[in-house]
Amino acid sequence: MALLPQLTRRLGQPLFLPAHGRGAALPDGLRQLLRRRAGVWDLPELPALGGPLEADGAIADSQRSAAAEMGVARCWYGVNGATGLLQAALLAMVRPGERVLLPRNVHRSLIQACVLGDLRPVLFDLPFQSDRGQPAPADSAWIERVLQALPRDGAPIRAAVLVHPTYQGYANDPTAVIQRLQQQGCCVLVDEAHGCHFAAGVDHPLPPSALHCGADLVVHSLQKSAAALAQTAVLWLQGERLDPVRVERSLGLLQTTSPSALLLASCEEALQHWQRRKGRRQLLQRLQEAAALADGLRHSGVPLLSNQDPLRLILHTGQAGITGLDADDWFLPRGLMGELPEPASLTFCLGLACHRGLKRQMRNHWQNLLRHFPDRPPLPAFEAPPLPLVTSTAQSPTQAWTAEHQLVGLKDAEGCIAAELLCPYPPGIPLLIPGERLDRQRQRWLERQQLFWGDQIPDALSVVSGG
Known part of the structure; x- marks a missing residue:
């Protein structure tokens, strides 16, 4: 049995979903x-x-x-x-x-x-x-x-x-x-x-x-x-x-x-x-602990981005010239398991469990990460997707999804209509949807995204035949 040991083994700090923290916060x-x-x-x-x-x-x-x-x-x-x-x-x-x-x-x-x-x-x-x-x-x-x-x-x-x-x-x-x-x-x-x-x-x-x-x-x-x-x-x-x-x-x-x-x-x-006094008290305590943790990490020199949900910590790895994907690969075997690696950040989900000693662990791991990737310049500003404010698809997604399709190299896909989603996961947000026509600016932008997302941006796209 290979699955059961994987389900029950220790995984370090569970800073990923589900939010109950591997059972610690179950009602x-x-x-x-x-x-x-x-x-x-x-x-x-x-x-x-x-x-x-x-x-x-x-x-x-x-x-x-x-x-x-x-x-x-x-x-x-x-x-x-x-x-x-x-x-x-x-x-x-x-x-x-x-x-x-x-x-x-x-x-x-x-x-x-x-x-x-x-x-x-x-x-x-x-x-x-x-x-x-x-x-x-x-x-x-x-x-x-x-x-x-x-x-x-x-x-x-x-x-x-x-x-x-x-x-x-x-x-x-x-x-x-x-x-x-x-x-x-x-x-x-x-x-x-x-x-x-x-x-x-x-x-x-x-x-x-x-x-x-x-x-x-x-x-x-x-x-x-x-x-x-x-x-x-x-x-x-x-x-x-x-x-x-x-x-x-x-x-x-x-x-x-x-x-x-x-x-x-x-x-x-x-x-x-959350209708009970105990549950509401626990939620408030977790929110207050999360805010205190973020403040403490910032004062320790750990670069966190500002957001509106205290239960999500966004480590700005790009400030140190490190991608979130590289940081995640380095943290994982050391027992710090995040939820969402992205090109310039790594998001941790604190969830609803108590995380004792997390401030010290995150601070130490960040300092060790900097020693592993020393003296890198900050990542440059990211290029916004070259999109108009509002876009309609060239075909309905249903038509594109069910049409005859073929694989075309991304570098040759200009003018083609996408037949499938192009979607790094997580976060599960599509960069291209079925029925969208790929113009030159968008095609070149997607090629540049390969530098950040790696193999999550494939070399070939499924496109509508003759589209």
């Missing part, structure tokens, strides 16, 4: 369930238990209770991650052939939903942080520019998606942006996979949750930003712009008919944990 109720006889929790959709799409049973009661506690109309638990709920939400909002407004930092799951539903994405660019090569959240002034640049021909845009916060913990108050999009006639879905804790309502200056800012639909990953098991998520619905029957029909297309009772129990317990 008490879930711990008690897992201590019971092995497999006792592995149940089908018995009448008394029901399922996420059933009107009756314990799960339906749990979902109604969670929605009431959050102050929204409906919620549905999911057991195939935020991916399945995001896809179902988008398919419920937009009919085949209709347009949807998506930010360039959208997760690949929503591009895949466009393929599944024959939706026409209109992609909008985002502010770019050249010192780190990462997008920043859009504010109301930026969205106003986007709306002015939207295509005036063809089908209207029925829905819009926002990402709040980003993988690295960048966020702002999305209220004005959500309201402006709704005034434009859009139903608004917010991918808040990394921000469930924003909605917990603890006394800490976190950005507000999109749930409290009027979004129509919000998806939380309960393993990324709450203390649930991997694959768990929740979809929230409020307002009257979307019929919950449409949502349930879409969920029925993409959710398993045999959901894990253990994962559903994990959804409930993670949400209830």
